[in-house]
Amino acid sequence: MAVANIKVSPVNMATRKALDMRSGDHVRVWIKIEEKGKTRLQAFEGTVLARKGGTTAGAMFTVRRVAGGYGVEKIFPLYSPSIDKIEILRRVKTRRAKLYHIRDKAAKEIRRQMRKMQTVNITAGNEPVEVEEAPAFAEASAGKPVEETPMNEPEVVVEEIK
Numbered sequence: 663m664a665v666a667n668i669k670v671s672p673v674n675m676a677t678r679k680a681l682d683m684r685s686g687d688h689v690r691v692w693i694k695i696e697e698k699g700k701t702r703l704q705a706f707e708g709t710v711l712a713r714k715g716g717t718t719a720g721a722m723f724t725v726r727r728v729a730g731g732y733g734v735e736k737i738f739p740l741y742s743p744s745i746d747k748i749e750i751l752r753r754v755k756t757r758r759a760k761l762y763h764i765r766d767k768a769a770k771e772i773r774r775q776m777r778k779m780q781t782v783n784i785t786a787g788n789e790p791v792e793v794e795e796a797p798a799f800a801e802a803s804a805g806k807p808v809e810e811t812p813m814n815e816p817e818v819v820v821e822e823i824k
Contacts, residue, residue: 671741683748688751690707690748692705693705694746708734725738
């Protein structure tokens with residue numbers, strides 16, 4: 663009696679099991695999205711924060727990326743049929759299996775960049791342009807009260823200093 667090959671999952675489990683994806687790797691996950699009866703592929707690219715469950719049927723991995731200034735994390739099942747393919751873009755050697763501390767590190771980086779910003783007053787006509795430090799950080803840290811600007815002053819534009 664011949665044994666028939668029975669397909670249990672639409673996913674090629676051998677390739678997903680052999681995928682050597684570790685925390686810290688930069689990956690692109692192609693997700694199948696069904697809209698109005700049509701299926702399209704959408705990429706989610708980011709850093710692998712954690713991988714749980716090894717290569718078992720319930721294995722999961724967490725990917726984080728920064729989109730529009732906000733950190734976005736998605737947890738994917740490794741053998742999900744909604745994942746078309748997983749591309750490893752860059753390998754990184756890390757000393758930890760779970761990189762959850764990156765969440766706090768990103769928040770600190772944003773705060774540090776905000777301190778470097780300055781406000782620039784732009785006036786109409788031939789008047790000179792004034793450059794002053796951002797009042798929320800500079801005067802608050804110096805212990806001085808923050809001055810309010812009159813309503814007839816020009817618009818304030820924020821620029822980053824490099």
